[in-house]
Amino acid sequence: MQEENTKTNIKTLSFGCRLNALEAEKIQTMLSNVLETAILVNTCAVTAEAERQSGQAIRKLSRENPNAPIFVTGCAATRNPALFSQIPNTLVIKNKDKLNLQAYVEALNNAPCHFDAPKIDKFNHSCAKLSKQFIQVQNGCNHKCAYCVTRLLRGPAVSFDYATILQDAQNAIKNGFYEIVLTGVDIASYAKDGLLISDVCKKLLTDVPEIKRLRLSSMDPASPEIFKIIEMIHTDSRMMPHMHLSMQSGSDTILNAMHRRHNAQTVRKIFLAAKGEITFSWDIICGFPGETDQLFEETLNLVKETHPIKVHAFPFSPRPDTEAASLPGQIDKEISKKRVKTISELAEKNRQEFMKAQLNKTVQVLVEEKNIARTPNDIDVKIVGEPIPAKTICKVVLTDISGDGFIGKIA
Numbered sequence: 001m002q003e004e005n006t007k008t009n010i011k012t013l014s015f016g017c018r019l020n021a022l023e024a025e026k027i028q029t030m031l032s033n034v035l036e037t038a039i040l041v042n043t044c045a046v047t048a049e050a051e052r053q054s055g056q057a058i059r060k061l062s063r064e065n066p067n068a069p070i071f072v073t074g075c076a077a078t079r080n081p082a083l084f085s086q087i088p089n090t091l092v093i094k095n096k097d098k099l100n101l102q103a104y105v106e107a108l109n110n111a112p113c114h115f116d117a118p119k120i121d122k123f124n125h126s127c128a129k130l131s132k133q134f135i136q137v138q139n140g141c142n143h144k145c146a147y148c149v150t151r152l153l154r155g156p157a158v159s160f161d162y163a164t165i166l167q168d169a170q171n172a173i174k175n176g177f178y179e180i181v182l183t184g185v186d187i188a189s190y191a192k193d194g195l196l197i198s199d200v201c202k203k204l205l206t207d208v209p210e211i212k213r214l215r216l217s218s219m220d221p222a223s224p225e226i227f228k229i230i231e232m233i234h235t236d237s238r239m240m241p242h243m244h245l246s247m248q249s250g251s252d253t254i255l256n257a258m259h260r261r262h263n264a265q266t267v268r269k270i271f272l273a274a275k276g277e278i279t280f281s282w283d284i285i286c287g288f289p290g291e292t293d294q295l296f297e298e299t300l301n302l303v304k305e306t307h308p309i310k311v312h313a314f315p316f317s318p319r320p321d322t323e324a325a326s327l328p329g330q331i332d333k334e335i336s337k338k339r340v341k342t343i344s345e346l347a348e349k350n351r352q353e354f355m356k357a358q359l360n361k362t363v364q365v366l367v368e369e370k371n372i373a374r375t376p377n378d379i380d381v382k383i384v385g386e387p388i389p390a391k392t393i394c395k396v397v398l399t400d401i402s403g404d405g406f407i408g409k410i411a
Contacts, residue, residue, distance in 0.1 A: 016044025043076035047317035133177035138184035149319035159192035179213035188223035198228035222261035250302030287336025290329035311347035380405035
């Protein structure tokens with residue numbers, strides 16, 4: 001997934017997570033105060049494929065824009081700066097300095113080539129315009145999952161001051177955003193000045209009453225905060241009834257090998273606490289070393305039991321300097337890909353069953369682009385009829401299903 005922002009002549013291209021895209025926007029604003037023309041690429045290293053795509057895009061941008069400085073930051077650039085610095089007119093900024101303006105100024109001043117008349121000749125990356133505002137509440141992670149390179153590249157967990165989060169939320173409202181999504185590397189670990197992530201949610205809904213919809217980007221299933229968030233969803237309609245869990249597996253054997261802190265029973269408890277009023281999506285790694293057919297079946301059985309309506313599944317990708325890269329029992333990539341297909345199809349069945357049960361109901365939606373809206377359960381709705389402005393929150397009747405989304409009409 002990649003996002004591009006074209007607010008100024010500082011062009012940005014972001015790979016990987018939504019946090020990367022949000023950081024790219026912050027960097028763009030920061031650079032626009034001192035530079036007239038530049039390209040920023042925020043890379044991803046969560047898988048080998050993500051790293052390959054980042055490198056491929058940067059090489060292409062370099063060929064097409066020989067007179068533009070290209071700042072390369074993010075996890076892939078931090079993991080292997082020498083690789084990216086070899087690409088003409090690129091300047092590498094490591095993660096620890098990505099929000100430090102002086103790092104960009106120094107990199108430009110010390111560049112082996114000078115950009116006397118910087119010019120962007122070609123930048124064909126469409127911009128995904130969002131109707132919701134993402135707000136970063138923390139960065140980094142303190143856990144030691146066997147497969148994860150991100151924690152090595154982003155560093156330990158750091159929680160942001162509530163005053164900064166509050167200011168971002170107030171600015172979002174001023175800019176017409178009434179749905180806010182709190183994001184970070186491990187938001188479940190948020191802890192600052194006696195506040196946990198559930199406290200941040202409560203305070204935001206109190207301090208910024210104009211917020212109409214509040215979501216969390218992803219939660220670690222091991223966090224007790226999940227149950228507090230679930231209780232808030234049950235009692236405050238502004239908390240959206242959908243949660244994304246960084247599951248990774250449904251097999252206790254594999255979860256233990258991954259050094260994850262939850263097990264299948266934890267997920268069952270979360271599902272029961274939801275009381276059928278909250279939907280879930282999962283991240284799943286298929287083909288982790290040692291994952292036999294029987295152990296993969298345990299994950300499938302948990303999907304059948306707890307009914308996540310979407311699974312973001314991807315094949316295990318051994319990352320350098322992680323424990324999992326050298327574990328015995330490495331799984332053939334083709335087997336991993338087949339498992340991705342199997343579990344994705346199973347989750348799609350859950351989604352279709354849930355959607356059928358929602359037909360003819362009236363729900364609140366957030367309108368995005370071209371009359372495509374999003375339900376509280378994070379499912380697309382194509383609204384028939386007259387055009388509706390983006391960022392509008394309205395009620396629709398869900399009249400039909402088309403693919404993995406709804407058809408609806410204004411209530």
